[in-house]
Amino acid sequence: MAVVCPECDNPITVDDEVEEGETIQCGECGLDLEVVSVDPLELAPVDVAGYDDEEDGPVADEDEE
Numbered sequence: 730m731a732v733v734c735p736e737c738d739n740p741i742t743v744d745d746e747v748e749e750g751e752t753i754q755c756g757e758c759g760l761d762l763e764v765v766s767v768d769p770l771e772l773a774p775v776d777v778a779g780y781d782d783e784e785d786g787p788v789a790d791e792d793e794e
């Protein structure tokens with residue numbers, strides 16, 4: 730099976746026995762792609778945002794009168 734990278738349109742050959750939930754890496758842009766569907770074959774970029782455990786933005790200032 731073949732599919733194109735949603736990020737860079739690089740053609741990616743995928744194993745015929747690929748299963749939903751598997752992760753494939755694009756050889757062109759290095760993006761990790763998760764198989765979200767096998768029929769039709771559909772890939773989606775893996776969301777790595779969960780890796781970052783930092784607080785987003787400054788903590789609310791509790792400077793009350």
Ligand SMILES: [Zn+2]
Nearest residue numbers: 734737755758
């Ligand atoms: Zn790519």
